[in-house]
Amino acid sequence: MKTSMSLSAKIISLILLFCLTSLASGFYSISSMASIGKKIHNLSTVEIPLQNQVAKISEHQLNEELALTGAALNLELERRLHNGLGFWLFGSLIIRLVAQSFQRTQSV
Secondary structure, three states: OOOOOHHHHHHHHHHHHHHHHHHHHEEEEEEHHHHHHHHHHHHHHHHHHHHHHHHHHHHHHHHHHHHHHHHHHHHHHHHHHHHOOOOOHHHHHHHHHHHHHHHHHHOO
C-alpha cells in the first residue's frame, strides 16, 4: 500500500509533530524546575536550620560530657586523697585535671 499524502502534507505533519514534542518537553522542563525550586526552598527553610539545631545539641552534649568527666575525676581525686594512696597518685590526677581543663577551654 502506498500512502497518498502529498509532500507538503508530510512536511506540515512533521512540523506539527516537532511542535507538539517541543511543547511537551517544555512543559516537562517547567514542571521539573518548579519541583526543584520547591525542594531547594524546603532545604533552605527546614533542613538547614534543623542541622544548625543538631550541631548546637551535639556541642551541648560534648560540653556536658566534659563536665561529667571532670566531676568524675574530682570525685576520684577526693576518694584517693581520702584513702591516703600517696602523693604520686595525687600528681597524676592533677595532671589529668589540668589536661582536661585545657581541652575544655580549647573546645569552647
